Amino acid sequence: xxxxxxxxxxxxxxxxxxxxxxxxxxxxxxxxxxxxxxxxxxxxxxxxxxxxxxxxxxxxxxxxxxxxxxxxxxxxxxxxxxxxxxxxxxxxxxxxxxxxxxxxxxxxxxxxxxxxxxxxxxxxxxxxxxxxxxxxxxxxxxxxxxxxxxxxxxxxxxxxxxxxxxxxxxxxxxxxxxxxxxxxxxxxxxxxxxxxxxxxxxxxxxxxxxxxxxx
Amino acid sequence: xxxxxxxxxxxxxxxxxxxxxxxxxxxxxxxxxxxxxxxxxxxxxxxxxxxxxxxxxxxxxxxxxxxxxxxxxxxxxxxxxxxxxxxxxxxxxxxxxxxxxxxxxxxxxxxxxxxxxxxxxxxxxxxxxxxxxxxxxxxxxxxxxxxxxxxxxxxxxxxxxxxxxxxxxxxxxxxxxxxxxxxxxxxxxxxxxxxxxxxxxxxxxxxxxxxxxxxxxxxxxxxxxxxxxxxxxxxxxxxxxxxxxxxxxxxxxxxxxxxxxxxxxxxxxxxxxxxxxxxxxxxxxxxxxxxxxxxxxxxxxxxxxxxxxxxxxxxxxxxxxxxxxxxxxxxxxxxxxxxxxxxxxxxxxxxxxxxxxxxxxxxxxxxxxxxxxxxxxxxxxxxxxxxxxxxxxxxxxxxxxxxxxxxxxxxxxxxxxxxxxxxxxxxxxxxxxxxxxxxxxxxxxxxxxxxxxxxxxxxxxxxxxxxxxxxxxxxxxxxxxxxxxxxxxxxxxxxxx
Numbered sequence: 001x002x003x004x005x006x007x008x009x010x011x012x013x014x015x016x017x018x019x020x021x022x023x024x025x026x027x028x029x030x031x032x033x034x035x036x037x038x039x040x041x042x043x044x045x046x047x048x049x050x051x052x053x054x055x056x057x058x059x060x061x062x063x064x065x066x067x068x069x070x071x072x073x074x075x076x077x078x079x080x081x082x083x084x085x086x087x088x089x090x091x092x093x094x095x096x097x098x099x100x101x102x103x104x105x106x107x108x109x110x111x112x113x114x115x116x117x118x119x120x121x122x123x124x125x126x127x128x129x130x131x132x133x134x135x136x137x138x139x140x141x142x143x144x145x146x147x148x149x150x151x152x153x154x155x156x157x158x159x160x161x162x163x164x165x166x167x168x169x170x171x172x173x174x175x176x177x178x179x180x181x182x183x184x185x186x187x188x189x190x191x192x193x194x195x196x197x198x199x200x201x202x203x204x205x206x207x208x209x210x211x212x213x214x215x
Numbered sequence: 216x217x218x219x220x221x222x223x224x225x226x227x228x229x230x231x232x233x234x235x236x237x238x239x240x241x242x243x244x245x246x247x248x249x250x251x252x253x254x255x256x257x258x259x260x261x262x263x264x265x266x267x268x269x270x271x272x273x274x275x276x277x278x279x280x281x282x283x284x285x286x287x288x289x290x291x292x293x294x295x296x297x298x299x300x301x302x303x304x305x306x307x308x309x310x311x312x313x314x315x316x317x318x319x320x321x322x323x324x325x326x327x328x329x330x331x332x333x334x335x336x337x338x339x340x341x342x343x344x345x346x347x348x349x350x351x352x353x354x355x356x357x358x359x360x361x362x363x364x365x366x367x368x369x370x371x372x373x374x375x376x377x378x379x380x381x382x383x384x385x386x387x388x389x390x391x392x393x394x395x396x397x398x399x400x401x402x403x404x405x406x407x408x409x410x411x412x413x414x415x416x417x418x419x420x421x422x423x424x425x426x427x428x429x430x431x432x433x434x435x436x437x438x439x440x441x442x443x444x445x446x447x448x449x450x451x452x453x454x455x456x457x458x459x460x461x462x463x464x465x466x467x468x469x470x471x472x473x474x475x476x477x478x479x480x481x482x483x484x485x486x487x488x489x490x491x492x493x494x495x496x497x498x499x500x501x502x503x504x505x506x507x508x509x510x511x512x513x514x515x516x517x518x519x520x521x522x523x524x525x526x527x528x529x530x531x532x533x534x535x536x537x538x539x540x541x542x543x544x545x546x547x548x549x550x551x552x553x554x555x556x557x558x559x560x561x562x563x564x565x566x567x568x569x570x571x572x573x574x575x576x577x578x579x580x581x582x583x584x585x586x587x588x589x590x591x592x593x594x595x596x597x598x599x600x601x602x603x604x605x606x607x608x609x610x611x612x613x614x615x616x617x618x619x620x621x622x623x624x625x626x627x628x629x630x631x632x633x634x635x636x637x638x639x640x641x642x643x644x645x646x647x648x649x650x651x652x653x654x655x656x657x658x659x660x661x662x663x664x665x666x667x668x669x670x671x672x673x674x675x676x677x678x679x680x681x682x683x684x685x686x687x688x689x690x691x692x693x694x695x696x697x698x699x700x701x702x703x704x705x706x707x708x709x710x711x712x
Contacts, residue, residue, distance in 0.1 A: 100669045152628055206616075
C-alpha cells in the first residue's frame with residue numbers, strides 16, 4: 001500500500017492509495033477525491049464558490065456584450081444551475097466514501113444536470129435555442145418581490161397582523177387599486193378571516209412581533 | 216364481496232354533516248379556483264393543503280380530492296365565457312366553448328361542459344377503483360429495484376410528455392432531485408448540503424416549496440404581463456343539453472372519459488394532454504368534423520369528459536404505487552405526508568377507510584358538482600370577476616400564511632418566496648415547473664430503493680429483475696424517443712431553411 005501526504009495551503013490531507021497506479025490516474029475516484037476534498041468544506045469551499053461565481057459572471061458578460069445578447073437568459077439559467085451543481089459536487093467529497101453511500105445519488109444527479117446544462121448552454125451559444133422572451137414589466141415584478149421580502153421581515157418584527165395589513169394594502173396599491181375603501185376593507189377582511197380560521201380554529205400561533213410584549 | 220365491504224367502510228367515513236359539508240366546500244372552492252385564470256388545480260390544492268392540517272387525514276384528503284375534481288370543471292367556465300381557460304386543459308374546451316358564446320349559446324356550452332365533466336369524473340373514478348385495487352395487491356410483491364424503476368419511469372414520462380423542450384424538462388427534474396438531496400440522508404443519517412443550518416436538516420418542507428412554485432410564481436408572472444385591464448364576463452346560467460343533444464354526444468363523452476382516464480394514469484400526461492388527444496379523436500370519429508372549432512357540442516364534451524376523467528386515472532399510480540400521476544397528485548402526495556400517511560399498496564391494507572373514503576367522496580363530489588354547477592354559475596362568475604389587483608395580493612397572503620402554518624416556521628415562508636422566484640424565472644425561460652415538483656417528490660423513492668436494491672443484490676439486480684429491467688428500458692426509450700424526434704424535426708427545419 002502506498003501512502004502519500006498532500007499539503008494544501010496549511011491543510012494536510014492523508015490520502016491512502018490502495019492501488020498506486022490509480023493514485024496517479026486523473027480519472028480515478030481516489031485521485032479526484034484527494035484533490036477535491038480541499039474544496040469540500042471551509043476555506044476551500046468558499047474559494048470554489050467564488051471561482052464558480054466568477055465563471056457565471058464571465059459567461060453572463062460574454063452573452064451581454066456579444067451578438068448572443070438575445071440568448072442571455074437562456075444561457076444564464078443553465079449556467080447558474082451548473083454552478084450550483086458543481087458547488088454541491090465539491091461538497092460530496094466531505095461525505096463518507098462508501099460504495100453505495102450518501103454521495104452516490106447526488107453525484108449521479110449533479111453530473112447528469114451539468115451535462116444537460118452544457119447542452120443548453122451550447123445551444124444558446126450557437127443561437128439554436130429560443131431567444132429570450134420580450135421583457136415585460138420586470139421592474140414591477142422586482143417591486144413585488146421586494147415587498148414580499150419586506151413582508152417576510154415585517155412578520156417577525158411588527159407581527160403577522162400589522163405586517164399583513166400593510167402588505168396587502170401596499171400590493172393592491174402597486175397593482176393600481178386606488179379606492180381607499182378597498183385598500184382598508186380587503187386587508188381588514190383578510191385579517192379577520194385569518195384570525196378566525198388560522199389563529200382560533202386551526203390553533204396556528206401566528207407571530208405577534210413586538211406587540212406580544214404588551215399583551 | 217370484499218369490494219362491497221371495503222366500500223361500506225368508505226361510505227361510513229361520509230356519514231354525518233361534516234364530511235358532506237367538506238365535500239360541498241371543496242367542490243365550490245375547486246370550481247372557483249379552476250375558473251380563475253392563472254390558478255391551476257395544483258395551485259388551488261397547494262394553497263389549501265395547510266387549511267387541512269388540523270383535520271383528520273380522511274377528511275383532509277376528501278377535501279383536497281373534491282377540490283381537485285371540481286377545479287378541472289371550473290376551468291371551463293371562463294374558457295367558454297371569455298375564451299380565457301381557467302386551467303391549462305380548458306384551453307381545448309375554449310376551442311368550441313367560446314364560439315358557442317359568440318353565437319349566444321353560452322348557457323348550452325356551460326351545460327354540456329358540466330354534464331361531460333360529471334360523467335367523465337364518474338367514469339374516471341370507476342376505472343380508478345377497478346385498476347387501483349388489484350394494482351395495489353400486485354405492488355405488495357414489488358422489490359426495491361422495481362420501485363426504483365417505476366419512479367424513474369414516472370420521471371422519464373414526465374420529461375417526455377412535457378410540451379416544449381424535453382431537455383429543459385429533464386433539467387427541471389434533475390434540479391428537483393438535487394434539491395431533494397438537501398438534508399439528512401435517509402439511510403446513513405449523514406447531513407447533506409445543509410451548510411450547517413438546523414433549518415435544512417429535514418430539507419425544504421414540501422408544501423411551502425409547492426406553494427412557491429405553483430402559486431407565488433404565477434403571481435409574479437402575471438405581474439410581469441400586467442395590463443390592469445379588468446375582465447368583463449356575461450352573467451349566464453347553465454342550460455343542460457336536451458335529451459336529443461345528449462344522445463348525440465353520449466358516445467363522445469364515453470370515449471373521451473375512457474381515453475382521459477387511461478392517459479391520466481401515465482405520470483406527466485395529465486389533463487391537458489388527455490383533453491387534446493380526446494378532442495382530436497372525437498373530431499376524427501364525428502359525423503360533422505367541420506363543426507369542430509366553430510361551436511361543436513361534441514368538441515366541448517370531448518375536452519371536458521377527458522380532463523375530468525383524467526383525475527381518476529392520475530390517482531391510480533398515486534394511491535396504488537405512491538407515484539404521482541400529475542402535478543396535482545404531487546401536491547396530494549405532500550398532503551398525505553403531512554398527515555403521516557404513505558400512499559402505496561400498504562395504504563390499502565393499513566388504512567382502507569382513507570382509500571375507500573376517497574373513492575366514495577369522489578363519487579359524491581361528482582354528483583354535488585352537477586347540482587352546484589347547474590345553480591351556481593352566477594355566483595362563480597361574480598367571484599371570478601374580482602379584480603386582479605385584489606385577487607393576486609390575497610393569493611400571496613394565502614401563500615405566506617399557508618407556508619407558515621405547515622410547521623409554524625418562518626423559514627418555510629422564506630423558502631416559499633425563494634421557490635416563487637425560482638418558479639417565475641424557470642417559466643420565463645421555458646423551463647417547466649411541474650417536473651421540479653415531481654423530482655422533489657420522487658427523489659426519496661428513487662434513492663432509497665436504488666441503494667437498498669444495490670446493497671441487497673448488487674448493481675446487476677437491475678438486469679436480473681425482469682420487471683425492473685423492462686420498466687427501465689421503457690423509461691429509457693420514452694425520453695430518448697422525443698429527443699430523437701425533436702432532433703429530426705430540427706434537422707428538417709434547417710434543411711427547409
